[in-house]
Amino acid sequence: MAYEAEEVRLSQEIFCYLLEHHELREAESRELYRAYTESEPVQEMVKSQGRIAASSVKRYGDVVYLIPEAGNHFLGYSRAHLKRELCRSNATDRDYYLAQFAILVLLIEFYDGQGTSSKTREYIRVGELQNAISARLKEGAGLAAEEQEAQGLSYQDMLEAYESLRSDDRGTRQRTTKEGFLYTVLRFLQAQGLIEYVEQDEMVKTRRKLDHFMDWNLLNENNHSRVLKVLGVESDEQDPRGAADQHQLQP
Structure with a gap:
């Protein structure tokens, strides 16, 4: 599947935001939150980056979270x-x-x-x-x-x-x-x-x-x-x- 350059940029920006803040809320970053929730290609790329980093990206309610997998000592705790x-x-x-x-x-x-x-x-x-x-x-x-x-x-x-x-x-x-x-x-x-x-x-x-x-x-x-x-x-x-x-x- 081919992705537009803007979709790739947004997905990378969202994932970097999650790495820094661990969660993404609409009230704090409306553009990135809407890009994740309204664009399937952006959402899939963000989730793919999460999998590569041994993590999952999930939206619970109105918050998107970056959740390290068990054994992920880089983003989590050993x-x-x-x-x-x-x-x-x-x-x-x-x-x-x-x-x-x-x-x-x-x-x-x-x-x-x-x-x-x-x-x-x-x-x-x-x-x-x-x-x-x-x-x-x-x-x-x-x-x-x-x-x-x-x-x-x-x-x-x-x-x-x-x-x-x-x-x-x-x-x-x-x-x-x-x-x-x-x-x-x-x-x-x-x-x-x-x-x-x-x-x-x-x-x-x-x-x-x-x-x-x-x-x-x-x-x-x-x-x-x-x-x-x-x-x-x-x-x-x-x-x-x-x-x-x-x-x-x-x-």
């Missing part, structure tokens, strides 16, 4: 980099998995709905989130060892890592405390534009970017069931988002 960002110094794998588990608990606390939107609450207090993490870890540690192995997780290891952190209610930010550990995780998610962490109120709210990802990508039927299984949540109802929402993934 495991070693994430460990440095989320964990205390000299962290082990169990510390890294604990940080990932804390993020999973936060997601399930916000997104456990089965209707048009999976979001079930507007905010959560940090203390409530901390209690939820502790409760989930203890529940998981009570599972039989073979069941944990089947899930690919060792709750006991993560629980030991969590309990090795000191408790300090003086507002410390040290990563060797439970409060500092959670503070580090929340600040990282805020830096990614996924949540709003209101420190003075000890409150966490989700941002539109995370709402989009959860409703239209992460919480399709298969991924939603997997997250619930990891956290030990049983569901007797099929998620109505299911296959029908797969069509919403296409811009």
